[in-house]
Amino acid sequence: xxxxxxxxSQSATVELKTxxxxxxxxxxxxxxxxxxxxxxxxxxxxxxxxxxxxxLRFDTSAVGAWDSLFITWILRLTEKAEASGIRLVYDGLxxxxxxxxxxxxxxxxxxxxxxxxxxxxxxxxxGHRVHDILDNTRQLLAFLGEVTLAFSRMxxxxxxxRRSDLALFIQQTGVDALPIVSLISILVGLILAFIGALQxxxxxxxxxxxxxxxxxxxxxxxxxxxxxIMAGRTGAAFSAxxxxxxxNEEIDAFKTLGIDPVEFLVLxxxxxxxxxxxxxxxxxxxxxxxxxxxxxxxxFDITPTQYIxxxxxxxxxxxxxxxxxxxIVFGVLIALAGCMKGIQCGRSASAVGEATTAAVVAAIVxxxxxxxxxxxxxxxxxx
Numbered sequence: 001x002x003x004x005x006x007x008x009s010q011s012a013t014v015e016l017k018t019x020x021x022x023x024x025x026x027x028x029x030x031x032x033x034x035x036x037x038x039x040x041x042x043x044x045x046x047x048x049x050x051x052x053x054x055x056l057r058f059d060t061s062a063v064g065a066w067d068s069l070f071i072t073w074i075l076r077l078t079e080k081a082e083a084s085g086i087r088l089v090y091d092g093l094x095x096x097x098x099x100x101x102x103x104x105x106x107x108x109x110x111x112x113x114x115x116x117x118x119x120x121x122x123x124x125x126x127g128h129r130v131h132d133i134l135d136n137t138r139q140l141l142a143f144l145g146e147v148t149l150a151f152s153r154m155x156x157x158x159x160x161x162r163r164s165d166l167a168l169f170i171q172q173t174g175v176d177a178l179p180i181v182s183l184i185s186i187l188v189g190l191i192l193a194f195i196g197a198l199q200x201x202x203x204x205x206x207x208x209x210x211x212x213x214x215x216x217x218x219x220x221x222x223x224x225x226x227x228x229i230m231a232g233r234t235g236a237a238f239s240a241x242x243x244x245x246x247x248n249e250e251i252d253a254f255k256t257l258g259i260d261p262v263e264f265l266v267l268x269x270x271x272x273x274x275x276x277x278x279x280x281x282x283x284x285x286x287x288x289x290x291x292x293x294x295x296x297x298x299x300f301d302i303t304p305t306q307y308i309x310x311x312x313x314x315x316x317x318x319x320x321x322x323x324x325x326x327x328i329v330f331g332v333l334i335a336l337a338g339c340m341k342g343i344q345c346g347r348s349a350s351a352v353g354e355a356t357t358a359a360v361v362a363a364i365v366x367x368x369x370x371x372x373x374x375x376x377x378x379x380x381x382x383x
Contacts, residue, residue, distance in 0.1 A: 014039045016047045022054030024086070029062035032070035041077045045084065053085040058092035071100050143262075143340045147270065150263040154271075160259060161268045169272035173234050177280060180233065184225055185217075185284040189291025192216055197300050206300045210310035213292030218319045220326075222285035224371060226277065227330035231363035235338035238269050239359035242342025243352040251343070261343065270335040277331030278324045285323065318383055326374055330367050337363040 015027040032038060074097065078088050090098050120128075153159045196212040242265060245251050254261045289311060296302035341359035345351050 012036060012038045014044055016044060018049060018052065022052065024048065024052070024054060024056045025059055026056060027059045027062070031064040032066040032073070034067055034069045035065075038069065038073050041073065041080055044077070045080060045086075048084075048086065055087050055089050056081060057089045060093055060097075063094070066094070066097065068100075071097060071104065074101060075104060139344060140340070143343065144336070146260075146262040147266060147336065150260065150267045151270075153263065154267060159263055159267060161264050166268040166272055169269050170276060172237075173230065173273045174276040174279065177230065177233060177276075178283070180229055181226055181280055181284055182287055184229055185222065185287035186291040188221055188225055189213055189217060189288035189293075190295055192221070192288070193292035193295035194299070197295065201300065206296070207302055207306055207310060209292065209296050209300065210302070210307045211314035214289055214311040214315040215319060217285050217288035217292075218315050218323050220323070220371070220375075222288055223277075223281045223323045223327040223330060224367070225288075226280045226284045226327065227334060227367045228364060230273065230277065230280070230331070231334050231337075231367060232360055234273060235334045235363045236356045236360050238335065238338030239342040239345070239356045240352060242266075242339060243345035243355040246343065246345045247347055247349065247352060266335075266339040266343070269339055270332065273335040274328060274331045277327040277334075281323055281327035282320075285320075322374075322378055322383060326371060329370055329374065333366040333370060334363045337366060 012030040012032045013028070015029075016024060017027065018024045026044070030036075074088075074090075074093070078101075081088055090101060093101070150159060193209050193213050197206045197209040200206045200208055200212075242251070245265070251261045251265075254264060293304065293307045296307050297304060338359045341355040341362065345355040
């Protein structure tokens, strides 16, 4: 049986020939490129006799120019023909077309690449969200376990990391962070002093602005502001460094060599930030108090001696200790958030940016929540 040629354009045509032995031949002619319209796949399939389940071969001796649109047409024909029980044989196609088709079929379609037209129900979305939370919790616990094991190996002198890396991270998280910590701490002290003094001046008690700034900086703002600065500066850097190593498969190389990446990469960063945060906290406390002194002396006629005496009488070693303990906890949380997001980063360039953003957000949330918890504990203990 011979079907009439299907001519939907002046360039590309297809003629279907079939016989009683369940064999079919598609004779293609013309230019199969984007310059003209191609025959419809559905129209070609309608020309097959009923219950046809044989092979479809191609005769492309009369085909002129072709481009990627021809490949797309063949792939679409393959999908619909196989659904009807017809198997395509590509031997008659040009070698370039065969190679591109085999390449396209060798790479499986990525899961979720096609968007479903039907929206998910609210129960399905809740289920996915709960599953994500449980999966993130599992990853967090696994990472904390690996860090604990690495820290325990360090205590017995068996941890493998370079001491030069630890010294470098101490410099990056300590000395290199002093300029931005200095600026923010002085400004915070200025703001606290100015706002507090305006209110206290209504009662003639502006001298107590020294008490306000001293206690606020030592117990809360010094550690808090230093931690937020380090979360945006150092936590993001840790995540970006480890994320880039994950993309470049350097972490996989460490595992292949038998080196624990948590021990070699995460542990020195964690130690460096934990050691430097208390020093940065004390430094921020002093600069914040100095910023408050500038406002008290310059605007409210408080002498330097009065300001220093008021501060020393209000601030105790217990207040300083509370701030230092908070800074240590903040340093651990920032390092863990940055390193965990970097280790768990995907394999693309965009994944590095997403991991960096997630690290900063997670670190800041952890700082605020832990500060609230530690403040409640301190109040309950009367500290």
